[in-house]
Amino acid sequence: MYTREEMEIMNLADSYTLLYSFLAGPLLAQFGVEGERALREGTRKFGRDRAESLRERHLKANVKINMHSLFAVGPDLPPDPRFRRELQTLNAQERVSHTLFCPMADIWKRYGVLELGRIYCEEFHNASYSHYAYGYSKVNLAKTQTQPEDEYCAFNVILRPENLPEDLKPVCFEEYDPCYTGPTSELKQAYGKAGFGTLFIKLYSHIATTALAQLGEQAMDAIREGLQNMEKDAAERLKQSAKEQGQPLTIDFFSRNYPLEADSSKEPMWDIYGKNGLKEAMDCFFYQPLFQELGLAPQCN
Incomplete structure (x- = not known):
């Protein structure tokens, strides 16, 4: 209840x-392939916008730009009481998780538009998570509940310091910033x-x-x-x-x-x-x- x-x-x-x-x-319906192309690009722009806004908040608060920060420090998606996740790994370099119940996929399915939701999943996550880390994070969404045959969503998002240019390593990881003193303020999740x-x-x-x-x-x-x-x-x-x-x-x-x-x-x-x-x-x-x-x-x- x-x-x-x-x-x-x-x-x-x-x-x-x-x-x-x-x-x-x-x-x-009105524009076919061209309409889908515009939809996909608009979805990617939405993802990049969200990534830039979150990254800007993190930089202002002296928070490192990494996977832990992306998913655990003041995220912009408010919590939903229906959402169920099995978090397997979360640290500065990677986040591995299974979404067991996604309210977004559920309502798209109930409305008979799961194929439209699949476009969102295909475009948003990669655009947003990659852009947040200056294009250096890798996003593997192996399963998604917007695919009829998938019972859960499987996320593996990684950011390896070895892939970063030297100037970004201290921006993203504490171990490359010996003078780091930690965040200057606490960032709360959107609500x-x-x-x-x-x-x-x-x-x-x-x-x-x-x-x-x-x-x-x-x-x-x-x-x-x-x-x-x-x-x-x-x-x-x-x-x-x-x-x-x-x-x-x-x-x-x-x-x-x-x-x-x-x-x-x-x-x-x-x-x-x-x-x-x-x-x-x-x-x-x-x-x-x-x-x-x-x-x-x-x-x-």
């Missing part, structure tokens, strides 16, 4: 996960609304921006379709969640159960990630119809 807070976190996580498939589906909200906006922006850049303005038709489909789904899931939690479906309920801010004008990330009409598209094709359906209608700018 989950607590109300855990149920809210699960709703945030599922909405973030479904964003990917709602954007991906129309891109592939709940703030964490999933950041990932949601970044994912939307990178997929949509890459699609527009590679496919032209006609890609906005696919983005619009994805947002409209996402709105219909969000309305039903929010209604069901409010019923399950015994809560009225209010602005406050939306804020606690959906990654986006209820008032998009109060989200500073849109200044960076909402260009090329992306914030306006989210306002008009997601926010406005959703809030109208729920009786919480905002204005469409």
